[in-house]
Amino acid sequence: MKHFPIFMAVEGRAIVVSGGGEAALAKLRLLMKTEARITVFAPNPAPEILQWAAEGRLTITARDFAAGDAKGAVLFYAANEDDAEDARVAALAEADGALVNIVDNLGDSQFITPAIVDRDPVTVAIGTEGAAPVLARAIKADLEERLPSSLGLLSRIGKAFRAKVEKLPMGRKRRDFWADYYFKSGPAALEAHGETGVRPALDALLDHHANAETRIGHVDLVGAGPGDPELLTLKARKLLDAADVVIYDRLVSPEILELARREAVMIDVGKEGFGRSTTQDDINALMIEHAREGAQIVRLKSGDPTVFGRLDEEIDALDEAGVSWRIAPGITAASAAVAGIGQSLTKRNRNSSVRFITGHDTKGYAEHDWRALAREGEVAAIYMGKKTARFIQGRLLMHGANPDTPVTVIENASRPAQRTLATTLAELPGALAEDDMSGPALTFYGLAPRAALARLETDATPTAPRQQKEAL
Ligand code: SAH
Numbered sequence: 001m002k003h004f005p006i007f008m009a010v011e012g013r014a015i016v017v018s019g020g021g022e023a024a025l026a027k028l029r030l031l032m033k034t035e036a037r038i039t040v041f042a043p044n045p046a047p048e049i050l051q052w053a054a055e056g057r058l059t060i061t062a063r064d065f066a067a068g069d070a071k072g073a074v075l076f077y078a079a080n081e082d083d084a085e086d087a088r089v090a091a092l093a094e095a096d097g098a099l100v101n102i103v104d105n106l107g108d109s110q111f112i113t114p115a116i117v118d119r120d121p122v123t124v125a126i127g128t129e130g131a132a133p134v135l136a137r138a139i140k141a142d143l144e145e146r147l148p149s150s151l152g153l154l155s156r157i158g159k160a161f162r163a164k165v166e167k168l169p170m171g172r173k174r175r176d177f178w179a180d181y182y183f184k185s186g187p188a189a190l191e192a193h194g195e196t197g198v199r200p201a202l203d204a205l206l207d208h209h210a211n212a213e214t215r216i217g218h219v220d221l222v223g224a225g226p227g228d229p230e231l232l233t234l235k236a237r238k239l240l241d242a243a244d245v246v247i248y249d250r251l252v253s254p255e256i257l258e259l260a261r262r263e264a265v266m267i268d269v270g271k272e273g274f275g276r277s278t279t280q281d282d283i284n285a286l287m288i289e290h291a292r293e294g295a296q297i298v299r300l301k302s303g304d305p306t307v308f309g310r311l312d313e314e315i316d317a318l319d320e321a322g323v324s325w326r327i328a329p330g331i332t333a334a335s336a337a338v339a340g341i342g343q344s345l346t347k348r349n350r351n352s353s354v355r356f357i358t359g360h361d362t363k364g365y366a367e368h369d370w371r372a373l374a375r376e377g378e379v380a381a382i383y384m385g386k387k388t389a390r391f392i393q394g395r396l397l398m399h400g401a402n403p404d405t406p407v408t409v410i411e412n413a414s415r416p417a418q419r420t421l422a423t424t425l426a427e428l429p430g431a432l433a434e435d436d437m438s439g440p441a442l443t444f445y446g447l448a449p450r451a452a453l454a455r456l457e458t459d460a461t462p463t464a465p466r467q468q469k470e471a472l
Contacts, residue, residue: 002129003112010036014072016098017164018065018089019079020045023103027077032057036074041065041089065089068243070096075111078102102145106130115140119152121159137208154186157198168209168351172244175263177209218292219318221311223304223330227253228414231336235328236300243298245290247283251440252303253415260298265290280310284317291323302440308358308383332356334381337413337442341420342450351379352445359385359443374401379446386441390429396445401425406448413437422449 013036017024020042028049029037038058045060053060061069064085069092076093078086090100090108101109106129114125115136124143126136145196158181168174181202220239225231237259240246246260250270260266268277268288276374278286283299290297301309305327318325324443334356338345345354355373357380373380373398374396385392386409398404404425411419417439423431425445 003127005114005125005127007123007125008074008255010034010074012037012223013074014039014070015075015077016041016065016070016073017077017079018042018086018093019077019103020049021080021081021445022046023081024079025049027103027113028052028058030113031077033120035192035289039069039073041069049224065092067092068096069093070098072096073098076100096212117143117147119147119149119155120150120244122155122289148187150187150190151182153195154182154190154198157195157202158182158186161199161202163332164202166208168206173209174298177205180209181205198393208438213437217293217295217297217323219287219291219297219299219323219325220328221299221301221305221314221325222328223332224248224252224256225331226303226333226336226414227251227256227412228336229253229255229259231331231414232256232259233328233330236330239298239328240300243295244295245297247286247297247298248300249302252300256300265295280313284314287314287318288321289321291318291321302333303336307332307334307356333383333413333440333442334444335446337381337410338447339446340410340413340418341408343444343447345379346380350377355380356383357381357385357392358383359388368395370395370399373445374399376402377446379444382443384447385443386432386437389432389443392443392445393425393428396425397407405446408444408447408449409435409437409441411437411441412441415439420449 002452010033013030015034015036015038016452017027017031017038017040019038024040024042024048025048026039028038032052040053040060041064042060043063045062049058049060052058073093073096076090076096076098078090078093080086080089081103086102086105087108092101094100099110099341099405101111101113106112112127112130114127117124117140119124124147126139128136158178165174165177168177171442181261183199186198189197220243222236222239223233224236225233240256240259243260243264245265245267246257247267248257250268257266269283269286286299287299299305299314301311303309306310306329311327315325334345346352355378357368359382372378382392403424405425407422407423407425407428409423409432411417411421419437421431421435421437428443
Protein backbone atom coordinates (compact mmCIF):
# COMPACT_ATOMS: atom_id res chain seq x y z
CA MET A 1 0.00 0.00 0.00
CA LYS A 2 1.58 3.25 -1.09
CA HIS A 3 -1.49 5.16 0.10
CA PHE A 4 -3.18 4.50 3.41
CA PRO A 5 -6.94 5.15 3.45
CA ILE A 6 -8.25 7.22 6.35
CA PHE A 7 -11.40 9.25 6.98
CA MET A 8 -10.44 12.80 7.85
CA ALA A 9 -12.49 14.96 10.20
CA VAL A 10 -13.37 18.03 8.14
CA GLU A 11 -16.51 19.30 9.86
CA GLY A 12 -16.10 23.08 10.30
CA ARG A 13 -12.52 23.00 9.01
CA ALA A 14 -11.22 24.72 5.90
CA ILE A 15 -10.55 23.13 2.53
CA VAL A 16 -9.04 25.42 -0.10
CA VAL A 17 -9.24 25.01 -3.86
CA SER A 18 -7.13 26.98 -6.31
CA GLY A 19 -8.70 27.13 -9.78
CA GLY A 20 -12.08 27.93 -11.31
CA GLY A 21 -12.45 25.63 -14.34
CA GLU A 22 -13.59 22.06 -15.02
CA ALA A 23 -11.07 20.37 -12.72
CA ALA A 24 -12.06 22.63 -9.84
CA LEU A 25 -15.76 22.03 -10.51
CA ALA A 26 -15.33 18.27 -10.35
CA LYS A 27 -13.54 18.47 -7.01
CA LEU A 28 -15.99 21.01 -5.60
CA ARG A 29 -18.97 18.76 -6.36
CA LEU A 30 -17.38 16.16 -4.12
CA LEU A 31 -16.18 18.57 -1.45
CA MET A 32 -19.60 20.17 -1.08
CA LYS A 33 -20.90 16.84 0.22
CA THR A 34 -18.75 17.40 3.32
CA GLU A 35 -19.36 19.74 6.22
CA ALA A 36 -16.07 21.56 5.63
CA ARG A 37 -15.74 25.31 4.98
CA ILE A 38 -14.76 25.53 1.32
CA THR A 39 -12.83 28.45 -0.11
CA VAL A 40 -12.02 28.90 -3.78
CA PHE A 41 -9.36 31.16 -5.27
CA ALA A 42 -9.77 31.90 -9.00
CA PRO A 43 -9.52 35.13 -11.01
CA ASN A 44 -12.24 33.95 -13.45
CA PRO A 45 -14.46 31.42 -11.68
CA ALA A 46 -16.97 29.36 -13.66
CA PRO A 47 -20.60 30.50 -13.31
CA GLU A 48 -21.44 27.39 -11.23
CA ILE A 49 -18.91 28.47 -8.64
CA LEU A 50 -20.44 31.94 -8.46
CA GLN A 51 -23.85 30.34 -8.10
CA TRP A 52 -22.67 28.08 -5.24
CA ALA A 53 -21.07 31.09 -3.57
CA ALA A 54 -24.38 32.97 -3.85
CA GLU A 55 -26.11 29.98 -2.21
CA GLY A 56 -23.61 30.15 0.64
CA ARG A 57 -22.15 26.72 -0.10
CA LEU A 58 -18.60 28.06 -0.52
CA THR A 59 -16.61 31.27 -0.44
CA ILE A 60 -14.99 32.64 -3.58
CA THR A 61 -12.08 35.07 -3.76
CA ALA A 62 -11.70 36.29 -7.35
CA ARG A 63 -7.94 36.42 -7.59
CA ASP A 64 -4.94 34.10 -7.83
CA PHE A 65 -4.06 32.05 -4.76
CA ALA A 66 -1.34 33.76 -2.70
CA ALA A 67 0.93 32.91 0.22
CA GLY A 68 -0.99 32.59 3.48
CA ASP A 69 -4.36 31.83 1.83
CA ALA A 70 -4.25 28.22 3.04
CA LYS A 71 -3.24 28.99 6.63
CA GLY A 72 -5.30 26.77 8.93
CA ALA A 73 -6.69 24.70 6.05
CA VAL A 74 -6.60 20.90 6.36
CA LEU A 75 -6.64 20.14 2.65
CA PHE A 76 -5.60 22.03 -0.43
CA TYR A 77 -6.39 21.23 -4.06
CA ALA A 78 -4.34 22.73 -6.90
CA ALA A 79 -6.86 22.57 -9.78
CA ASN A 80 -5.64 25.25 -12.18
CA GLU A 81 -5.12 22.86 -15.12
CA ASP A 82 -1.75 24.56 -15.62
CA ASP A 83 1.37 22.74 -14.41
CA ALA A 84 3.41 25.82 -13.59
CA GLU A 85 0.58 27.51 -11.69
CA ASP A 86 -0.27 24.28 -9.87
CA ALA A 87 3.35 23.86 -8.80
CA ARG A 88 3.49 27.48 -7.58
CA VAL A 89 0.29 27.29 -5.48
CA ALA A 90 1.10 23.80 -4.18
CA ALA A 91 4.40 25.03 -2.76
CA LEU A 92 2.69 27.99 -1.10
CA ALA A 93 -0.12 25.86 0.37
CA GLU A 94 2.36 23.35 1.70
CA ALA A 95 4.24 26.19 3.40
CA ASP A 96 0.90 27.19 4.94
CA GLY A 97 0.69 23.71 6.48
CA ALA A 98 -2.08 22.16 4.38
CA LEU A 99 -1.99 18.66 2.90
CA VAL A 100 -1.68 19.20 -0.84
CA ASN A 101 -3.25 17.46 -3.81
CA ILE A 102 -2.46 18.46 -7.37
CA VAL A 103 -5.26 17.33 -9.65
CA ASP A 104 -4.09 14.67 -12.13
CA ASN A 105 -0.59 14.66 -10.71
CA LEU A 106 -0.22 11.59 -8.51
CA GLY A 107 3.54 11.92 -8.09
CA ASP A 108 3.50 15.40 -6.59
CA SER A 109 0.39 14.95 -4.46
CA GLN A 110 0.53 14.27 -0.74
CA PHE A 111 -2.85 12.57 -0.84
CA ILE A 112 -5.27 11.39 -3.50
CA THR A 113 -9.04 11.44 -3.60
CA PRO A 114 -10.68 8.01 -3.87
CA ALA A 115 -13.75 7.06 -5.84
CA ILE A 116 -16.58 7.42 -3.32
CA VAL A 117 -19.83 5.57 -2.73
CA ASP A 118 -21.93 7.95 -0.70
CA ARG A 119 -24.57 6.55 1.61
CA ASP A 120 -23.81 9.15 4.22
CA PRO A 121 -22.98 8.40 7.02
CA VAL A 122 -21.84 5.17 5.35
CA THR A 123 -19.04 6.03 2.95
CA VAL A 124 -17.02 3.61 0.86
CA ALA A 125 -13.72 4.87 -0.50
CA ILE A 126 -12.13 3.01 -3.42
CA GLY A 127 -8.54 3.60 -4.43
CA THR A 128 -6.21 1.97 -6.94
CA GLU A 129 -3.21 4.24 -6.27
CA GLY A 130 -3.80 5.69 -9.71
CA ALA A 131 -3.21 2.32 -11.36
CA ALA A 132 -6.70 1.54 -12.63
CA PRO A 133 -9.29 4.33 -12.46
CA VAL A 134 -11.58 2.29 -14.74
CA LEU A 135 -11.56 -0.52 -12.21
CA ALA A 136 -12.33 1.89 -9.37
CA ARG A 137 -15.32 3.21 -11.32
CA ALA A 138 -16.58 -0.31 -12.04
CA ILE A 139 -16.33 -1.24 -8.34
CA LYS A 140 -18.11 1.97 -7.41
CA ALA A 141 -20.96 1.23 -9.82
CA ASP A 142 -21.21 -2.32 -8.49
CA LEU A 143 -21.37 -1.20 -4.86
CA GLU A 144 -23.87 1.53 -5.63
CA GLU A 145 -26.14 -1.07 -7.09
CA ARG A 146 -25.75 -3.33 -4.09
CA LEU A 147 -26.09 -0.80 -1.29
CA PRO A 148 -29.69 0.37 -1.17
CA SER A 149 -30.06 4.13 -1.13
CA SER A 150 -32.05 3.77 2.10
CA LEU A 151 -28.88 2.62 3.84
CA GLY A 152 -27.83 6.18 4.67
CA LEU A 153 -31.20 6.98 6.20
CA LEU A 154 -31.30 3.72 8.18
CA SER A 155 -27.84 4.35 9.60
CA ARG A 156 -28.68 7.90 10.61
CA ILE A 157 -31.75 6.69 12.47
CA GLY A 158 -29.73 3.78 13.87
CA LYS A 159 -27.00 6.08 15.11
CA ALA A 160 -29.47 8.07 17.19
CA PHE A 161 -30.61 4.79 18.75
CA ARG A 162 -27.15 3.52 19.71
CA ALA A 163 -27.30 4.57 23.36
CA LYS A 164 -30.50 2.56 23.92
CA VAL A 165 -28.93 -0.58 22.52
CA GLU A 166 -26.32 -0.47 25.28
CA LYS A 167 -28.81 -2.32 27.43
CA LEU A 168 -27.97 -5.41 25.38
CA PRO A 169 -24.74 -7.11 26.42
CA MET A 170 -21.70 -6.37 24.24
CA GLY A 171 -20.72 -8.74 21.46
CA ARG A 172 -22.94 -11.29 19.84
CA LYS A 173 -26.26 -9.95 21.15
CA ARG A 174 -25.65 -6.43 19.99
CA ARG A 175 -24.36 -7.57 16.63
CA ASP A 176 -27.44 -9.73 16.10
CA PHE A 177 -29.63 -6.76 16.92
CA TRP A 178 -27.94 -4.49 14.39
CA ALA A 179 -27.77 -7.15 11.69
CA ASP A 180 -31.48 -7.71 12.17
CA TYR A 181 -32.14 -3.96 11.92
CA TYR A 182 -30.05 -3.20 8.85
CA PHE A 183 -30.91 -6.24 6.81
CA LYS A 184 -34.45 -7.15 7.90
CA SER A 185 -36.60 -5.03 10.20
CA GLY A 186 -35.16 -1.65 9.13
CA PRO A 187 -35.71 -1.96 5.38
CA ALA A 188 -39.09 -3.67 6.00
CA ALA A 189 -40.34 -0.86 8.27
CA LEU A 190 -39.12 1.77 5.83
CA GLU A 191 -40.92 0.14 2.98
CA ALA A 192 -44.17 -0.41 4.86
CA HIS A 193 -44.49 2.86 6.80
CA GLY A 194 -41.83 5.23 5.47
CA GLU A 195 -39.29 7.07 7.60
CA THR A 196 -41.63 7.53 10.57
CA GLY A 197 -42.12 3.77 10.84
CA VAL A 198 -38.45 3.06 11.49
CA ARG A 199 -38.18 4.30 15.07
CA PRO A 200 -41.15 2.26 16.38
CA ALA A 201 -39.70 -0.78 14.59
CA LEU A 202 -36.40 -0.22 16.40
CA ASP A 203 -38.14 -0.08 19.77
CA ALA A 204 -40.00 -3.31 19.07
CA LEU A 205 -36.84 -4.99 17.83
CA LEU A 206 -34.90 -4.00 20.94
CA ASP A 207 -37.63 -5.43 23.13
CA HIS A 208 -37.56 -8.62 21.16
CA HIS A 209 -33.77 -9.00 21.38
CA ALA A 210 -33.60 -8.05 25.05
CA ASN A 211 -36.05 -10.85 25.87
CA ALA A 212 -34.57 -13.42 23.52
CA GLU A 213 -32.72 -16.27 25.13
CA THR A 214 -28.95 -16.21 25.16
CA ARG A 215 -27.49 -18.14 22.31
CA ILE A 216 -25.62 -21.27 22.98
CA GLY A 217 -22.18 -21.77 21.58
CA HIS A 218 -21.46 -23.98 18.63
CA VAL A 219 -18.37 -25.26 16.85
CA ASP A 220 -18.06 -25.68 13.09
CA LEU A 221 -15.16 -27.88 12.08
CA VAL A 222 -14.31 -26.30 8.77
CA GLY A 223 -12.00 -27.29 5.92
CA ALA A 224 -9.97 -24.34 4.63
CA GLY A 225 -8.77 -26.15 1.52
CA PRO A 226 -5.19 -26.33 0.30
CA GLY A 227 -4.44 -22.59 0.39
CA ASP A 228 -5.96 -20.87 -2.62
CA PRO A 229 -8.85 -18.82 -1.18
CA GLU A 230 -10.89 -19.59 -4.30
CA LEU A 231 -10.83 -23.24 -3.30
CA LEU A 232 -12.69 -22.44 -0.12
CA THR A 233 -16.30 -23.67 -0.13
CA LEU A 234 -19.11 -21.14 -0.06
CA LYS A 235 -20.23 -22.68 3.21
CA ALA A 236 -16.80 -22.16 4.76
CA ARG A 237 -16.89 -18.52 3.64
CA LYS A 238 -20.28 -17.98 5.22
CA LEU A 239 -19.24 -19.63 8.47
CA LEU A 240 -16.06 -17.54 8.60
CA ASP A 241 -18.10 -14.46 8.00
CA ALA A 242 -20.33 -15.25 10.97
CA ALA A 243 -17.76 -16.58 13.43
CA ASP A 244 -16.99 -14.88 16.74
CA VAL A 245 -13.89 -16.97 17.25
CA VAL A 246 -11.63 -18.60 14.66
CA ILE A 247 -9.18 -21.24 15.87
CA TYR A 248 -6.81 -22.04 13.02
CA ASP A 249 -3.89 -24.25 12.11
CA ARG A 250 -0.50 -23.29 10.74
CA LEU A 251 -1.24 -24.34 7.17
CA VAL A 252 -4.29 -22.09 6.78
CA SER A 253 -3.22 -19.35 4.40
CA PRO A 254 -3.31 -15.66 5.41
CA GLU A 255 -5.58 -14.81 2.46
CA ILE A 256 -8.21 -17.09 3.96
CA LEU A 257 -7.86 -15.66 7.46
CA GLU A 258 -8.51 -12.24 5.93
CA LEU A 259 -12.05 -13.41 5.21
CA ALA A 260 -13.00 -13.57 8.87
CA ARG A 261 -14.81 -10.61 10.38
CA ARG A 262 -12.49 -7.93 11.67
CA GLU A 263 -13.97 -8.26 15.16
CA ALA A 264 -13.51 -12.02 15.29
CA VAL A 265 -11.05 -13.35 17.85
CA MET A 266 -8.32 -15.10 15.85
CA ILE A 267 -6.44 -17.85 17.66
CA ASP A 268 -3.38 -19.43 16.07
CA VAL A 269 -2.91 -22.92 17.47
CA GLY A 270 -0.30 -24.05 15.01
CA LYS A 271 2.70 -21.99 16.06
CA GLU A 272 6.07 -23.38 15.17
CA GLY A 273 9.53 -22.37 16.26
CA PHE A 274 10.78 -22.44 19.78
CA GLY A 275 8.33 -23.41 22.47
CA ARG A 276 5.93 -26.26 21.91
CA SER A 277 2.96 -25.70 19.71
CA THR A 278 -0.46 -25.74 21.32
CA THR A 279 -1.33 -29.27 22.38
CA GLN A 280 -4.48 -31.07 21.26
CA ASP A 281 -5.83 -30.81 24.82
CA ASP A 282 -5.28 -27.05 24.78
CA ILE A 283 -7.15 -26.77 21.49
CA ASN A 284 -10.06 -28.81 22.81
CA ALA A 285 -10.17 -26.70 25.96
CA LEU A 286 -10.16 -23.47 23.93
CA MET A 287 -13.11 -24.56 21.82
CA ILE A 288 -15.12 -25.61 24.85
CA GLU A 289 -14.32 -22.46 26.80
CA HIS A 290 -15.47 -20.16 24.00
CA ALA A 291 -18.54 -22.27 23.25
CA ARG A 292 -19.62 -22.01 26.89
CA GLU A 293 -19.52 -18.24 26.53
CA GLY A 294 -22.03 -18.55 23.70
CA ALA A 295 -19.61 -17.95 20.85
CA GLN A 296 -19.95 -19.24 17.30
CA ILE A 297 -16.61 -20.90 16.70
CA VAL A 298 -14.94 -21.89 13.49
CA ARG A 299 -12.26 -24.50 13.99
CA LEU A 300 -10.39 -24.00 10.74
CA LYS A 301 -8.21 -26.80 9.45
CA SER A 302 -6.18 -27.01 6.28
CA GLY A 303 -7.54 -29.08 3.42
CA ASP A 304 -10.39 -31.32 4.51
CA PRO A 305 -10.86 -31.67 8.26
CA THR A 306 -11.58 -35.38 7.89
CA VAL A 307 -8.18 -36.14 6.39
CA PHE A 308 -5.29 -36.43 8.85
CA GLY A 309 -6.74 -33.64 10.95
CA ARG A 310 -7.18 -35.24 14.40
CA LEU A 311 -10.82 -34.42 13.93
CA ASP A 312 -12.15 -37.28 16.03
CA GLU A 313 -10.26 -36.22 19.12
CA GLU A 314 -11.87 -32.79 18.86
CA ILE A 315 -15.33 -34.25 18.27
CA ASP A 316 -14.97 -36.55 21.28
CA ALA A 317 -13.99 -33.62 23.48
CA LEU A 318 -16.92 -31.52 22.24
CA ASP A 319 -19.37 -34.37 22.75
CA GLU A 320 -18.12 -34.92 26.25
CA ALA A 321 -18.59 -31.22 27.02
CA GLY A 322 -22.05 -31.22 25.43
CA VAL A 323 -21.09 -28.67 22.79
CA SER A 324 -22.83 -28.93 19.43
CA TRP A 325 -20.69 -29.28 16.31
CA ARG A 326 -20.91 -29.79 12.57
CA ILE A 327 -18.35 -30.58 9.87
CA ALA A 328 -17.93 -28.41 6.77
CA PRO A 329 -15.74 -30.39 4.36
CA GLY A 330 -12.95 -28.87 2.33
CA ILE A 331 -10.74 -29.72 -0.61
CA THR A 332 -7.99 -31.99 0.57
CA ALA A 333 -4.36 -31.40 -0.46
CA ALA A 334 -4.36 -34.57 -2.59
CA SER A 335 -7.18 -33.25 -4.79
CA ALA A 336 -5.47 -29.92 -5.29
CA ALA A 337 -2.07 -31.51 -5.89
CA VAL A 338 -3.32 -34.02 -8.42
CA ALA A 339 -5.17 -31.23 -10.23
CA GLY A 340 -1.86 -29.37 -10.36
CA ILE A 341 -0.22 -32.17 -12.32
CA GLY A 342 -3.23 -32.79 -14.55
CA GLN A 343 -3.85 -36.34 -13.36
CA SER A 344 -6.69 -38.33 -11.85
CA LEU A 345 -6.53 -40.01 -8.49
CA THR A 346 -8.17 -43.08 -9.97
CA LYS A 347 -8.16 -44.26 -13.55
CA ARG A 348 -9.90 -47.07 -15.38
CA ASN A 349 -7.50 -49.96 -16.04
CA ARG A 350 -4.80 -48.38 -13.91
CA ASN A 351 -6.03 -48.14 -10.34
CA SER A 352 -9.49 -48.54 -8.92
CA SER A 353 -8.46 -47.52 -5.45
CA VAL A 354 -6.20 -44.85 -4.05
CA ARG A 355 -4.59 -44.75 -0.63
CA PHE A 356 -4.12 -41.73 1.57
CA ILE A 357 -1.10 -42.36 3.74
CA THR A 358 0.45 -40.19 6.40
CA GLY A 359 4.18 -40.19 6.90
CA HIS A 360 3.86 -38.30 10.15
CA ASP A 361 5.59 -41.04 12.06
CA THR A 362 6.93 -44.35 10.92
CA LYS A 363 5.25 -46.28 13.72
CA GLY A 364 1.91 -46.52 11.94
CA TYR A 365 3.57 -48.04 8.92
CA ALA A 366 4.18 -51.42 10.49
CA GLU A 367 0.70 -52.72 9.66
CA HIS A 368 0.65 -51.17 6.26
CA ASP A 369 -0.01 -53.42 3.30
CA TRP A 370 3.20 -52.65 1.45
CA ARG A 371 2.92 -55.69 -0.74
CA ALA A 372 -0.40 -54.55 -2.21
CA LEU A 373 0.91 -51.03 -2.75
CA ALA A 374 4.04 -52.32 -4.48
CA ARG A 375 1.95 -53.83 -7.28
CA GLU A 376 1.98 -52.25 -10.73
CA GLY A 377 -0.43 -49.32 -11.21
CA GLU A 378 -1.11 -48.57 -7.52
CA VAL A 379 -1.44 -44.94 -6.46
CA ALA A 380 -0.94 -43.42 -3.03
CA ALA A 381 -1.06 -39.85 -1.77
CA ILE A 382 1.45 -39.49 1.04
CA TYR A 383 0.78 -36.64 3.45
CA MET A 384 3.53 -35.29 5.69
CA GLY A 385 5.91 -37.63 3.94
CA LYS A 386 9.03 -35.56 3.33
CA LYS A 387 10.99 -36.79 6.33
CA THR A 388 9.98 -40.41 5.92
CA ALA A 389 10.64 -40.70 2.17
CA ARG A 390 13.59 -43.04 2.64
CA PHE A 391 11.63 -45.33 4.94
CA ILE A 392 8.70 -45.54 2.53
CA GLN A 393 11.03 -46.18 -0.38
CA GLY A 394 12.76 -48.96 1.53
CA ARG A 395 9.50 -50.72 2.41
CA LEU A 396 8.17 -50.55 -1.14
CA LEU A 397 11.35 -51.78 -2.77
CA MET A 398 11.61 -54.58 -0.23
CA HIS A 399 8.12 -55.74 -1.23
CA GLY A 400 8.99 -55.81 -4.89
CA ALA A 401 7.97 -52.36 -6.17
CA ASN A 402 9.49 -51.32 -9.48
CA PRO A 403 12.27 -48.77 -8.78
CA ASP A 404 11.18 -46.87 -11.92
CA THR A 405 7.67 -46.25 -10.52
CA PRO A 406 6.97 -42.54 -10.98
CA VAL A 407 6.83 -40.43 -7.84
CA THR A 408 5.80 -36.77 -7.85
CA VAL A 409 6.19 -34.36 -4.98
CA ILE A 410 4.00 -31.25 -5.10
CA GLU A 411 4.87 -28.43 -2.78
CA ASN A 412 2.41 -25.63 -1.97
CA ALA A 413 -0.38 -27.10 -4.08
CA SER A 414 -2.82 -24.41 -5.30
CA ARG A 415 -0.69 -21.61 -3.89
CA PRO A 416 1.29 -19.10 -5.95
CA ALA A 417 4.51 -20.87 -4.90
CA GLN A 418 3.36 -24.29 -6.17
CA ARG A 419 6.27 -26.47 -7.35
CA THR A 420 6.51 -29.94 -8.77
CA LEU A 421 9.34 -32.41 -8.38
CA ALA A 422 8.93 -35.37 -10.72
CA THR A 423 11.17 -38.31 -9.94
CA THR A 424 11.10 -42.09 -9.47
CA LEU A 425 10.90 -44.36 -6.47
CA ALA A 426 14.61 -45.15 -6.84
CA GLU A 427 15.61 -41.51 -6.84
CA LEU A 428 13.06 -40.07 -4.40
CA PRO A 429 15.21 -39.61 -1.27
CA GLY A 430 18.08 -38.16 -3.29
CA ALA A 431 15.82 -35.77 -5.19
CA LEU A 432 14.25 -34.56 -1.94
CA ALA A 433 17.62 -34.12 -0.28
CA GLU A 434 18.80 -32.02 -3.20
CA ASP A 435 15.74 -29.81 -3.08
CA ASP A 436 15.03 -27.28 -0.36
CA MET A 437 11.29 -27.67 -0.07
CA SER A 438 10.13 -25.81 2.99
CA GLY A 439 6.39 -25.50 2.26
CA PRO A 440 3.78 -28.20 2.78
CA ALA A 441 4.31 -30.99 0.28
CA LEU A 442 2.42 -34.03 -0.83
CA THR A 443 4.04 -37.06 -2.43
CA PHE A 444 2.26 -39.12 -5.06
CA TYR A 445 3.45 -42.64 -5.46
CA GLY A 446 2.55 -44.06 -8.87
CA LEU A 447 1.77 -40.77 -10.62
CA ALA A 448 3.84 -38.57 -12.92
CA PRO A 449 2.77 -35.14 -14.17
CA ARG A 450 0.80 -35.48 -17.39
CA ALA A 451 3.39 -35.17 -20.16
CA ALA A 452 1.94 -32.10 -21.86
CA LEU A 453 1.79 -30.28 -18.56
CA ALA A 454 5.32 -31.25 -17.61
CA ARG A 455 6.60 -29.83 -20.88
CA LEU A 456 4.67 -26.63 -20.32
CA GLU A 457 6.15 -26.16 -16.88
CA THR A 458 9.65 -26.91 -18.12
CA ASP A 459 9.26 -24.29 -20.84
CA ALA A 460 7.97 -21.76 -18.36
CA THR A 461 10.74 -22.33 -15.85
CA PRO A 462 13.87 -23.10 -17.84
CA THR A 463 16.07 -22.14 -14.90
CA ALA A 464 14.72 -24.88 -12.68
CA PRO A 465 15.54 -28.14 -14.45
CA ARG A 466 15.73 -30.02 -11.16
CA GLN A 467 12.00 -29.66 -10.74
CA GLN A 468 11.25 -31.71 -13.83
CA LYS A 469 13.24 -34.87 -14.19
CA GLU A 470 12.31 -35.62 -17.77
CA ALA A 471 13.87 -39.05 -17.48
CA LEU A 472 10.35 -40.29 -16.78
N1 SAH B 1 -6.38 -32.00 6.41
C1 SAH B 1 -5.32 -31.71 5.48
C2 SAH B 1 -4.07 -32.48 5.77
C3 SAH B 1 -3.42 -32.11 7.06
S1 SAH B 1 -1.90 -32.92 7.31
C4 SAH B 1 -5.82 -31.95 4.05
O1 SAH B 1 -6.88 -32.50 3.86
O2 SAH B 1 -5.12 -31.55 3.11
C5 SAH B 1 -0.76 -31.73 6.68
C6 SAH B 1 -0.13 -32.21 5.42
O3 SAH B 1 -1.00 -32.00 4.33
C7 SAH B 1 1.12 -31.48 5.03
O4 SAH B 1 2.25 -31.96 5.73
C8 SAH B 1 1.21 -31.80 3.56
O5 SAH B 1 1.68 -33.08 3.33
C9 SAH B 1 -0.25 -31.75 3.17
N2 SAH B 1 -0.64 -30.45 2.63
C10 SAH B 1 -1.50 -29.55 3.15
N3 SAH B 1 -1.64 -28.47 2.36
C11 SAH B 1 -0.86 -28.70 1.27
C12 SAH B 1 -0.57 -27.98 0.09
N4 SAH B 1 -1.13 -26.79 -0.15
N5 SAH B 1 0.28 -28.53 -0.79
C13 SAH B 1 0.85 -29.73 -0.58
N6 SAH B 1 0.62 -30.44 0.53
C14 SAH B 1 -0.22 -29.95 1.45
